[in-house]
Every structure is written in structure tokens, then in C-alpha cells.
Amino acid sequence: MDTASRISYFQAQLIKNNARPATVARHLRHLKSVLNWGKDVGLINRVPKIKILKQLKGAKLMRGRPLTDEEFQRMLDAVPEVVGDDLAEGWKYFLEGLWWSGLRVSEAINLYWDRRDRLSVDFSGEYPMFRILAEFEKGKWDRILAMAPEFAKFLERTPIEDRSGRIFEPAGISIERQRTHFSKRGTLIGKAAGIVVETDPETGTKRYAGLHDLRRSFGERWAQRILPQQLMELMRHESIETTLKFYVGADAMRTARVIWGHRVTSEERPSS
Missing domain, CATH: 1.10.443 (hpI Integrase; Chain A)
Incomplete structure (x- = not known):
């Protein structure tokens, strides 16, 4: 099996074992970095092309959900x-x-x-x-x-x-x-x-x-209280993108509860 085929097999096995797209992409990025280093120091002649699958827009990132x-x-x-x-x-x-x-x-x-x-x-x-x-x-x-x-x-x-x-x-x-x-x-x-x-x-x-x-539930609770940058530090995420994808703006029901919990005064009611 050549190197490119071996990399494809490695990626397929990760997916077969239910690894999340973000996890697969991270493994492949690390592999690519190692191969680039190998080429730089003369251990290999070329770096095979590695296609990193991107998360489809609208695809679910979170396996599971916060608990009540x-x-x-x-x-x-x-x-x-x-x-x-x-x-x-x-x-x-x-x-x-x-x-x-x-x-x-x-x-x-x-x-x-x-x-x-x-x-x-x-x-x-x-x-x-x-x-x-x-x-x-x-x-x-x-x-x-x-x-x-x-x-x-x-x-x-x-x-x-x-x-x-x-x-x-x-x-x-x-x-x-x-x-x-x-x-x-x-x-x-x-x-x-x-x-x-x-x-x-x-x-x-x-x-x-x-x-x-339980960790997701913790993140969901604090997403309602603090800024994304602060939530990233509290959750110890490596990047703000992880925080935004998982916790901020992801729960429409949370937003609905907030806006419907606001009591509308008589002045704010729409005229009939």
C-alpha cells in the first residue's frame, strides 16, 4: 500500500470508529505537520497530498446535549x-x-x-x-x-x-x-x-x-452568563472557534426563553 493510500485508510478507520469530523481533521493536520518536517530534514522526498474534510455547513458538531x-x-x-x-x-x-x-x-x-x-x-x-x-x-x-x-x-x-x-x-x-x-x-x-x-x-x-x-451542561449554563472569550478560558478550549461552535448561539430555545420571559408593557404592545 502506497503512502497516499495508507493515509486514506487511516482517515477511513477514524471515521469508522465514529471519530468526529473535527477530531479527524486534527489528526490529519498533525500528520501533515510531521510529514512536512520529515521533508524539511530530508527523511522523505515529498509530502503526499492530504485532503482534510471540512465540517459541512449545518452539520451537527455536538454529540449529545446539555442536560436539564x-x-x-x-x-x-x-x-x-x-x-x-x-x-x-x-x-x-x-x-x-x-x-x-x-x-x-x-x-x-x-x-x-x-x-x-x-x-x-x-x-x-x-x-x-x-x-x-x-x-x-x-x-x-x-x-x-x-x-x-x-x-x-x-x-x-x-x-x-x-x-x-x-x-x-x-x-x-x-x-x-x-x-x-x-x-x-x-x-x-x-x-x-x-x-x-x-x-x-x-x-x-x-x-x-x-x-x-455534564461538561456540556456546565458550558451551556455559563454561556448565558459570560462573554465567549471568558467561556473559552473557563472551558479550557484551545480556540475560540470551539467555544463558538459548541455553546454560543447554538440553542434557539435558550434565546426564546429569554425573549419570551420579557414582560411586554402596554406601551410596547403592537396596536391592533
Whole structure:
């Protein structure tokens, strides 16, 4: 198989495995950068043409959707059915943490109270903050970031003397399996709660709420309160385009609720 064919095969496999168009494009851009470097240093003679598929206008970017408060409560209620009574409280605590923080699953399970060499929380300044080192940050650079007030209040429920080690402590799960295990369990909880976030129009296959939908819910709530640039920082997106595509102006129902919630005075009513 020649190089161009191999690249096409790689792209086809990504699509076959349900990778989003943005994910496929990102992988191909990285591959293209590596090949360009290889040509520059003389490792290869030429760079094969790589066609990066663009997101079709109007195509759905978000897999899943934000959840309502009622749906989130249903997820909490379904926890014992999935994980058992012994682990239920720990799992409810974890789900609440994701709901109020907007953290990715990988970030939450590596979040510490007191380790400055890891992703951690910092209550020492005027406002509670996240301290994220490059090796644990998607953007690959050290940052101190704002924390949502709701998440800070959530953390303050833990007594000061107990604030050490991991904030969300998985029970009996190896480090290597944590992210996969948690994500699968989260989807089982969403299914037990009967929360469908997406239905395939062709096959009718239902996709149930999972842990990442809690992050989407966080983003949706804050999209109504702050500017896009601020939301980008709060969500730790690499670019403002991601923020705009996923959260800003995407929910017509949100706009409708705002404008219909405005009480029209007699002077504002149209004349008959």
C-alpha cells in the first residue's frame, strides 16, 4: 500500500470508529505537520497530498446535549442501581463534581487537593483557582485558571482536615483503567435514568447521557452568563472557534426563553 493510500485508510478507520469530523481533521493536520518536517530534514522526498474534510455547513458538531436540572437529578437517583449501594455516595459526589466544575473526566480523576506537581485546586488567593501544569493540560502549557463559584462551594463541603490526596477517589480501579471505566459507568447511569441525548435518524439507535454531557451542561449554563472569550478560558478550549461552535448561539430555545420571559408593557404592545 502506497503512502497516499495508507493515509486514506487511516482517515477511513477514524471515521469508522465514529471519530468526529473535527477530531479527524486534527489528526490529519498533525500528520501533515510531521510529514512536512520529515521533508524539511530530508527523511522523505515529498509530502503526499492530504485532503482534510471540512465540517459541512449545518452539520451537527455536538454529540449529545446539555442536560436539564431534572435530568441530572435522575442520573443521581439512578446511581445505586448501576454501582451498588456501597459505592453510590462516592459516585454521586463524582457526578456532582463534574456538573459544577465543567472538568473533563481525565481532569477530574487526576484532581488533587494538595499536590502542586499535579492538577490541583488552590484556595490561597482572593478567589479559588485551578492550577494546571503542562503535562496535565490539553493546551500543553502551565496555567492558573478561574474556578466556578458553585464548584468552590461544592469543595468547601469537605472539612479542611480531610483536604488531602485526590478529590475524587476511585475505589479499586487501576490508574490505567480509570478513564474508560468511569466513562462506561457514566453511560450506564444515563441509560438507567432513561436520558436519551441523541437518536440516529437512520437506524433509530439511541445514545444515552454520559459523563461528558455534564461538561456540556456546565458550558451551556455559563454561556448565558459570560462573554465567549471568558467561556473559552473557563472551558479550557484551545480556540475560540470551539467555544463558538459548541455553546454560543447554538440553542434557539435558550434565546426564546429569554425573549419570551420579557414582560411586554402596554406601551410596547403592537396596536391592533
